[in-house]
Amino acid sequence: MKIIRIGTRNSPLALWQAHEVEAKLQNLGLQTEIVPIISSGDKNLNQPLYALGITGIFTKDLDIALLNDEIDIAVHSLKDVPTLLPENVQISAVLERDFPEDVLVRNKDAEALDLNTLKIATSSLRRRAFWLKEFPETEFTDIRGNVQTRLKKLDDGVADATIFSLAGIKRMNLDVEYEQIPFLLQAPSQGVVAIANKIDNPELSAILKSISHKETEICITIEREFLKTLEGGCTAPIGAKAELIGNQIRFVGRLCSLDGKDCIETDEIFDWNDSENFGAKLALKVLENGGKELMDEIRKSL
Numbered sequence: 001m002k003i004i005r006i007g008t009r010n011s012p013l014a015l016w017q018a019h020e021v022e023a024k025l026q027n028l029g030l031q032t033e034i035v036p037i038i039s040s041g042d043k044n045l046n047q048p049l050y051a052l053g054i055t056g057i058f059t060k061d062l063d064i065a066l067l068n069d070e071i072d073i074a075v076h077s078l079k080d081v082p083t084l085l086p087e088n089v090q091i092s093a094v095l096e097r098d099f100p101e102d103v104l105v106r107n108k109d110a111e112a113l114d115l116n117t118l119k120i121a122t123s124s125l126r127r128r129a130f131w132l133k134e135f136p137e138t139e140f141t142d143i144r145g146n147v148q149t150r151l152k153k154l155d156d157g158v159a160d161a162t163i164f165s166l167a168g169i170k171r172m173n174l175d176v177e178y179e180q181i182p183f184l185l186q187a188p189s190q191g192v193v194a195i196a197n198k199i200d201n202p203e204l205s206a207i208l209k210s211i212s213h214k215e216t217e218i219c220i221t222i223e224r225e226f227l228k229t230l231e232g233g234c235t236a237p238i239g240a241k242a243e244l245i246g247n248q249i250r251f252v253g254r255l256c257s258l259d260g261k262d263c264i265e266t267d268e269i270f271d272w273n274d275s276e277n278f279g280a281k282l283a284l285k286v287l288e289n290g291g292k293e294l295m296d297e298i299r300k301s302l
């Protein structure tokens with residue numbers, strides 16, 4: 001097989017993730033090359049993502065490079081990948097999930113403040129809504145950029161604290177103090193690195209399948225089905241967590257209004273042999289229990 005060209009965004013985190021994938025392929029004796037690609041999501045730093053009104057802003061440029069045969073595979077943070085993939089593109093592999101959760105990082109001047117008094121910097125609708133559910137009086141400010149940029153902005157005093165995916169902090173080996181915030185249910189497929197390739201390349205797909213982590217695959221399939229069935233292509237405050245516990249799976253899913261006042265949650269344990277379509281079934285249950293009205297309201301106000 002010829003050299004496998006690995007497409008990635010050029011942020012430090014994306015490059016780290018691409019190198020992880022590269023190491024797995026090199027272990028199989030394959031030759032690889034990293035091809036960094038600047039994504040539109042990295043160019044429009046001033047606006048929050050939901051205001052840009054497009055999904056897949058981080059992944060679109062990699063999709064195009066893939067379809068133009070400029071790269072053979074694209075490495076993504078799966079939580080940034082829309083549930084609807086372009087024609088002829090598939091997710092063929094995921095790496096083992098290490099740190100799925102969100103954590104809070106404070107500005108050093110805010111160390112002693114109570115959680116309910118913190119001014120929080122985040123541009124994520126999910127983080128805002130889930131935080132507001134817990135602390136309804138909270139003030140927010142937008143923040144964009146990669147992990148290092150956001151830490152610098154926090155240090156400069158944009159807010160008292162901000163929220164990160166722990167996976168990003170760990171992968172960048174950053175020496176920052178963080179707090180667990182278990183009430184802030186994570187995004188579907190958070191902390192998972194995914195590899196996409198073209199469907200009409202079965203030889204490469206088979207190689208990718210061989211490095212995929214099966215347990216992580218089971219969990220993200222349920223989480224993404226849940227998301228896909230709820231959202232219908234719109235960004236909304238949706239969280240999802242599937243965990244394997246022996247032969248069982250525990251799934252927690254949540255949809256909230258933008259202000260966090262109305263939330264619908266599902267928390268179920270089931271046998272993983274019965275896991276087929278489970279994400280979709282649970283999402284339908286949420287939609288029937290008031291979720292449909294919530295989604296309509298969110299669509300109208302964005």
Ligand SMILES: NCc1[nH]cc(CCC(=O)O)c1CC(=O)O
Binds near residue numbers: 077164
């Ligand atoms: N939204 C951006 C994004 N996409 C993936 C990660 C980190 C890695 C991951 O969670 O998969 C981050 C940073 C963050 O949310 O703090």
